[in-house]
Amino acid sequence: DVKVTQSSRYLVKRTGEKVFLECVQDMDHENMFWYRQDPGLGLRLIYFSYDVKMKEKGDIPEGYSVSREKKERFSLILESASTNQTSMYLCASSFYPGPSYEQYFGPGTRLTVT
């Protein structure tokens, strides 16, 4: 079974703090993704990576950065956390190329910025 793990299930941080969210996958997937999930807005892509040290901006990259130093690990960084970054953060990974485009998700990190 593919396993995607995220470093924390719940996190509370203060405004202005630097926040690291870690994601690890054990299936040697090339692609990794970070989404944020807000009620009624579905999943919005923040960044994705298709290879080590490669990254591409998604739909809402502002206020975030990422790091992929190893194939299995993809980190999301909030340089200076703000209250509007309070959200559920989901990491996912997938093969490239197919056979399908299924993305495997971690359990999520619920981040609260106070």
Place this chain on the structure above:
Amino acid sequence: GESVGLHLPTLSVQEGDNSIINCAYSNSASDYFIWYKQESGKGPQFIIDIRSNMDKRQGQRVTVLLNKTVKHLSLQIAATQPGDSAVYFCAEKGNNAGNMLTFGGGTRLMVKP
């Protein structure tokens, strides 16, 4: 002040009935579609997928129907069970989008015993 998020559409069905969850997609060039189920406190899990060269695909108790003419996707769940209660998302992949998926807002399915 506290921000108020958008409310999810909700479908309420009786246990044992069939459920139909609908999704309108935006990109007529999308060539792949996928349904996910997300239970409370968990990440989304794959249910079923379909490519644009098909109009129907069946799995265990689930069927996905694709109508490209009106850009509509539906997920049918037969004999709905309490364990089917969750939020369901559809996602599409454009034919030039690499491996990126675009997700819909989700529908909450509530199963009444």
